Amino acid sequence: MSRIGVFVCHCGENISRTVDVERVAQAAARLPGVAYATDYKYMCSDPGQSLLKKAIAEHNLDGVVVAACSPRMHEKTFRKAAEATGLNPFVCEMANIREHCSWVHEDREEATAKAIDIVKLMAARVRRNRRLAAITVPVTKRALVIGGGIAGIQAALDIADAGHEVVLVEREPSIGGHMAQLSETFPTLDCSQCIMTPKMVDVANHPKITLHTYSEIEEVGGYIGNFQVTVRKKARSVDMAKCTGCGVCMAKCPQKKIPNAFDKDMGTRPAIYVPFPQAVPNTPVIDRENCTYFKSGKCGVCAKVCGPCAVDYTQQDELVTEQIGAIVVATGFDLYSIEPKPADSPIQGYGEFGYGTIPDVIDGMTFERLASASGPTGGKILRPSDGKEPKEVVFIQCVGSRAREKGISYCSKICCMYTAKHTMLYKHKVHDGQAYVFFMDARTPGKNYDEFWRRAIEEEEAVYIRGMVSRLYQKGDKVVVMGSDISVGIQVEIEADLVVLATAVQARKGADTLAQKLGISYDKYNFYSEAHAKLKPVECATAGIYLAGACQGPKDIPDTVSQASAAAAKVMTLFAKDQLEREPIVARVNERFCAACFACKKVCPYGAVEEKEIRDRQGNLIRVVASVNPGVCGGCGTCQATCPSKSVELDGYTDEQVMAMIEAL
Amino acid sequence: MIDLAKKIEAPATIDITAYAGATEAIRAEAAKLLTEGAVAAVIGYIPGRRNGTAIPAIVTSPEKAQELIFSPACVNNLALYLTRAKKEVKGKGRLAVVAKGCDMRALAGLMGESQLKREDVVIIGVACAGVYGSGADRDAPLAEKNIARKCRECRVHAPEGADVVAGSLPPLPEFSPVEAEELARLEAMTPAARWAFWKEHFSRCIRCMACRSLCPFCYCEQCICDRNRPQAVEATPRPAGNMAWHIVRAMHLAGRCAGCAECERACPMDIPLNLLNRKMARELKELYGHEAGLEPKEKGPLNEYREDDDQSFIK
Ligand SMILES: Cc1cc2nc3c(=O)[nH]c(=O)nc-3n(C[C@H](O)[C@H](O)[C@H](O)COP(=O)(O)OP(=O)(O)OC[C@H]3O[C@@H](n4cnc5c(N)ncnc54)[C@H](O)[C@@H]3O)c2cc1C
Ligand code: SF4
Ligand code: SF4
Numbered sequence: 001m002s003r004i005g006v007f008v009c010h011c012g013e014n015i016s017r018t019v020d021v022e023r024v025a026q027a028a029a030r031l032p033g034v035a036y037a038t039d040y041k042y043m044c045s046d047p048g049q050s051l052l053k054k055a056i057a058e059h060n061l062d063g064v065v066v067a068a069c070s071p072r073m074h075e076k077t078f079r080k081a082a083e084a085t086g087l088n089p090f091v092c093e094m095a096n097i098r099e100h101c102s103w104v105h106e107d108r109e110e111a112t113a114k115a116i117d118i119v120k121l122m123a124a125r126v127r128r129n130r131r132l133a134a135i136t137v138p139v140t141k142r143a144l145v146i147g148g149g150i151a152g153i154q155a156a157l158d159i160a161d162a163g164h165e166v167v168l169v170e171r172e173p174s175i176g177g178h179m180a181q182l183s184e185t186f187p188t189l190d191c192s193q194c195i196m197t198p199k200m201v202d203v204a205n206h207p208k209i210t211l212h213t214y215s216e217i218e219e220v221g222g223y224i225g226n227f228q229v230t231v232r233k234k235a236r237s238v239d240m241a242k243c244t245g246c247g248v249c250m251a252k253c254p255q256k257k258i259p260n261a262f263d264k265d266m267g268t269r270p271a272i273y274v275p276f277p278q279a280v281p282n283t284p285v286i287d288r289e290n291c292t293y294f295k296s297g298k299c300g301v302c303a304k305v306c307g308p309c310a311v312d313y314t315q316q317d318e319l320v321t322e323q324i325g326a327i328v329v330a331t332g333f334d335l336y337s338i339e340p341k342p343a344d345s346p347i348q349g350y351g352e353f354g355y356g357t358i359p360d361v362i363d364g365m366t367f368e369r370l371a372s373a374s375g376p377t378g379g380k381i382l383r384p385s386d387g388k389e390p391k392e393v394v395f396i397q398c399v400g401s402r403a404r405e406k407g408i409s410y411c412s413k414i415c416c417m418y419t420a421k422h423t424m425l426y427k428h429k430v431h432d433g434q435a436y437v438f439f440m441d442a443r444t445p446g447k448n449y450d451e452f453w454r455r456a457i458e459e460e461e462a463v464y465i466r467g468m469v470s471r472l473y474q475k476g477d478k479v480v481v482m483g484s485d486i487s488v489g490i491q492v493e494i495e496a497d498l499v500v501l502a503t504a505v506q507a508r509k510g511a512d513t514l515a516q517k518l519g520i521s522y523d524k525y526n527f528y529s530e531a532h533a534k535l536k537p538v539e540c541a542t543a544g545i546y547l548a549g550a551c552q553g554p555k556d557i558p559d560t561v562s563q564a565s566a567a568a569a570k571v572m573t574l575f576a577k578d579q580l581e582r583e584p585i586v587a588r589v590n591e592r593f594c595a596a597c598f599a600c601k602k603v604c605p606y607g608a609v610e611e612k613e614i615r616d617r618q619g620n621l622i623r624v625v626a627s628v629n630p631g632v633c634g635g636c637g638t639c640q641a642t643c644p645s646k647s648v649e650l651d652g653y654t655d656e657q658v659m660a661m662i663e664a665l
Numbered sequence: 666m667i668d669l670a671k672k673i674e675a676p677a678t679i680d681i682t683a684y685a686g687a688t689e690a691i692r693a694e695a696a697k698l699l700t701e702g703a704v705a706a707v708i709g710y711i712p713g714r715r716n717g718t719a720i721p722a723i724v725t726s727p728e729k730a731q732e733l734i735f736s737p738a739c740v741n742n743l744a745l746y747l748t749r750a751k752k753e754v755k756g757k758g759r760l761a762v763v764a765k766g767c768d769m770r771a772l773a774g775l776m777g778e779s780q781l782k783r784e785d786v787v788i789i790g791v792a793c794a795g796v797y798g799s800g801a802d803r804d805a806p807l808a809e810k811n812i813a814r815k816c817r818e819c820r821v822h823a824p825e826g827a828d829v830v831a832g833s834l835p836p837l838p839e840f841s842p843v844e845a846e847e848l849a850r851l852e853a854m855t856p857a858a859r860w861a862f863w864k865e866h867f868s869r870c871i872r873c874m875a876c877r878s879l880c881p882f883c884y885c886e887q888c889i890c891d892r893n894r895p896q897a898v899e900a901t902p903r904p905a906g907n908m909a910w911h912i913v914r915a916m917h918l919a920g921r922c923a924g925c926a927e928c929e930r931a932c933p934m935d936i937p938l939n940l941l942n943r944k945m946a947r948e949l950k951e952l953y954g955h956e957a958g959l960e961p962k963e964k965g966p967l968n969e970y971r972e973d974d975d976q977s978f979i980k
């Protein structure tokens with residue numbers, strides 16, 4: 001390119017405040033290969049883009065450098081504008097003088113000098129740019145949803161209703177997630193099971209949805225539109241095709257005393273079980289760790305009693321590979337517990353609350369199970385230690401949340417609302433009971449949310465105490481709650497029958513491992529990161545992967561469902577096209593010089609390098625060289641860095657370009 | 666494995682009559698392979714024109730195979746002829762190669778780098794007690810003063826993984842460990858002194874590229890040092906370019922160099938190239954527990970990232 005235009009943006013004042021943009025434009029005009037340079041207040045605005053287009057036409061430009069913000073922000077914008085004038089979009093590049101310069105410097109002189117250097121670099125690169133053709137790849141119109149909580153269910157149903165195939169992978173034996181465990185839900189107090197179960201059944205019956213429960217993601221390969229996902233279907237020990245869900249096996253299993261995790265270990269279940277009666281699918285699994293047959297080879301009762309002979313002790317884990325175009329991650333959350341944590345963990349337990357050893361100190365989800373009609377007490381509020389009905393219940397908010405000294409600084413967002421709900425459910429069931437709530441402040445934004453909270457206080461007579469609890473200890477059959485009421489400045493001590501902790505919402509254990517398989521990023525708490533906090537809240541930075549629900553951060557059901565539908569809409573947008581255009585920033589092998597060491601093949605994280613045979617006209621093999629599949633190459637440049645003879649280079653980032661950039665300084 | 670007891674009692678010179686047995690065995694094996702048609706050619710050594718020398722040879726008939734020899738003059742690493750770049754050799758068909766223990770390591774390295782398939786080559790290993798150092802007196806028996814430096818501390822006298830092993834080892838004397846001492850001296854230097862040491866050596870380099878021509882791992886079709894668009898390494902023998910060339914050489918061979926010391930032998934300027942190779946090898950051994958050429962490896966340590974990699978050197 002020998003007639004480059006340089007356009008220096010003020011970004012309002014974002015750049016021009018620290019960088020003398022006029023001087024940058026003047027310096028740019030004198031650079032080799034630059035035919036035209038100017039500055040403008042907002043290059044990305046409509047008049048800014050028009051200015052660019054006009055200049056390309058008037059000055060017959062063959063390359064463009066826009067010195068402005070990050071290419072992540074506007075590279076597409078300017079490439080499109082350049083393309084509209086007939087220019088190849090890939091000869092238009094951005095010089096980032098905002099994030100890399102004006103925002104991080106104070107001295108105007110020095111910042112201006114640096115901005116000029118950055119423009120020099122990019123002009124040197126554009127001079128050696130090649131006119132690249134966009135690469136098109138086909139789109140597999142089949143979505144994978146990971147996690148079958150309400151988020152995953154909603155996303156799967158939306159995508160399937162739009163006519164696309166969906167593969168839903170759930171780790172547990174049944175879909176449902178946390179919502180299946182809830183009793184009634186704020187802000188309307190409708191029964192969670194009643195609104196949830198129909199959706200679960202819809203998933204099971206939907207002709208477009210393939211459901212893999214008791215399954216996990218083993219491996220993810222490929223890229224947007226063309227992922228290959230291997231799913232490990234754990235051995236259920238029950239043949240899904242044969243089982244009629246009659247439940248005889250569960251009734252006859254002699255192992256009955258296994259704590260039921262679904263009921264927060266309050267009830268028990270047999271070794272062959274479905275986690276809860278409304279489970280989808282309604283096919284039991286054998287918990288091999290607790291099954292007598294698997295432990296000692298004796299028993300085998302379930303196999304004997306099963307009419308259709310569905311029990312199969314020899315079943316093995318099965319690996320299935322699915323071709324997938326888009327992925328929605330909806331793996332939800334875990335609840336923080338006050339138990340002691342490993343020494344190297346940044347997150348601490350609560351010694352002052354007895355580290356979880358006081359039986360009548362429970363968490364919110366345990367309370368949900370107590371209040372649930374299908375729970376272990378049949379919906380009666382009975383405390384775990386002696387099964388008595390508690391008359392004084394203390395609820396403590398922000399346990400773990402907003403507690404920097406415990407290692408979590410964020411707000412869990414849902415606890416204010418569910419604690420208010422808990423006080424009401426309690427009052428509805430124990431009319432002569434009294435609920436107390438220790439809280440820092442009430443965070444109840446949301447439609448009808450504040451009204452709901454006020455109702456807990458004004459109509460259901462919960463006593464809210466603004467302050468923190470410093471200690472909990474057992475005294476006789478009471479739990480003593482020592483706290484402070486900061487609104488009046490006094491110490492309070494309550495002898496409670498039951499204490500309910502609103503513990504923090506945390507990322508799933510192992511969320512980081514899944515993220516590494518998927519190649520998506522996560523924050524320091526292991527919540528998955530969206531591509532942009534405001535403008536791309538459901539997209540991952542990795543193309544073709546979307547987020548739904550609490551795996552991205554604490555969320556209540558309305559937010560979760562909205563995000564799930566948004567993620568589904570993004571998938572449908574992707575599936576609306578048959579072909580996908582992608583940036584042609586891919587590696588290319590110089591076959592003449594490739595020595596076929598295949599170091600590149602070994603290091604390529606995308607598996608894009610193949611061995612290619614070069615034959616003469618008679619078909620005799622002349623040599624084998626490396627070859628990059630442009631559809632698979634992620635443009636990371638690892639091969640280029642590895643190749644000892646530099647026989648493979650990334651288009652747009654060739655050694656020649658990079659060296660020229662260095663030399664331009 | 667070397668019998669240590671034998672080593673201590675052994676005389677200070679090596680009885681080179683043992684090499685005659687190796688010669689016989691190589692000739693017999695080569696003739697057999699060629700007669701059977703199992704290979705198209707055997708890469709081995711024949712006597713050089715001057716007395717006491719040997720040169721590499723590619724023999725294609727059983728008669729010619731009778732010219733093959735093995736002696737302390739057989740210094741070359743014949744693995745060099747098996748890289749893909751040596752098309753005229755590989756074009757002949759299936760090959761057999763005579764390999765000392767140190768050469769075996771290069772063969773294993775080449776297999777790991779897709780240059781060579783194990784099934785495409787018959788390896789005639791030789792039990793080698795040592796070879797002459799460069800410029801050594803070749804009339805005297807092999808002893809302290811004329812044995813190659815690399816052979817003094819050799820741990821692969823008996824090659825492992827060959828198809829056949831020719832000859833047997835004579836008793837091996839203990840030699841002074843000059844290589845280990847040299848490496849210890851290098852490591853004892855301050856970084857500044859070490860930099861000055863290499864700078865001085867590299868400044869003498871005349872860029873004849875003999876070291877590269879003899880290295881079995883320098884098989885690139887075009888070396889990055891010969892590229893001119895863009896030029897990564899200045900081609901003329903001037904200090905900056907010399908330094909760049911030697912850094913590229915050291916880095917490209919790190920974790921791959923088999924320690925045959927052919928580069929050092931070839932260098933007309935007596936630059937201690939193998940000292941640098943050995944230093945790099947030691948670093949990789951300490952950092953990643955990696956030793957080159959003991960077996961064909963899928964990935965070398967510099968092409969691989971593991972979470973438990975030692976990263977303490979990143980400061
Ligand atoms: C005590 C309590 C009370 C609440 N009350 C209310 C309320 O009244 N109203 C309200 O709006 N919200 C309430 N919530 C919040 C509500 O539970 C969440 O908003 C909702 O469950 C989030 O749904 P989700 O699908 O994102 O996550 P989850 O419900 O956690 O579902 C995630 C699913 O993914 C599966 N999974 C996880 N990892 C993997 C993996 N690696 N592979 C495959 N599958 C995986 C899990 O097994 C699970 O089925 C309450 C929460 C708590 C803790
Ligand atoms: S939602 Fe309320 S109780 Fe929960 S962490 Fe946030 S402030 Fe605390
Ligand atoms: S690393 Fe370079 S030389 Fe080796 S196979 Fe790849 S492109 Fe060819």
Ligand code: SF4
Nearest residue numbers: 604633634636637639
């Ligand atoms: S740039 Fe190279 S290493 Fe990276 S994905 Fe493409 S081929 Fe693989």
Ligand code: SF4
Nearest residue numbers: 870871873874876932
């Ligand atoms: S053989 Fe010696 S002089 Fe020649 S290039 Fe190598 S190091 Fe330099």
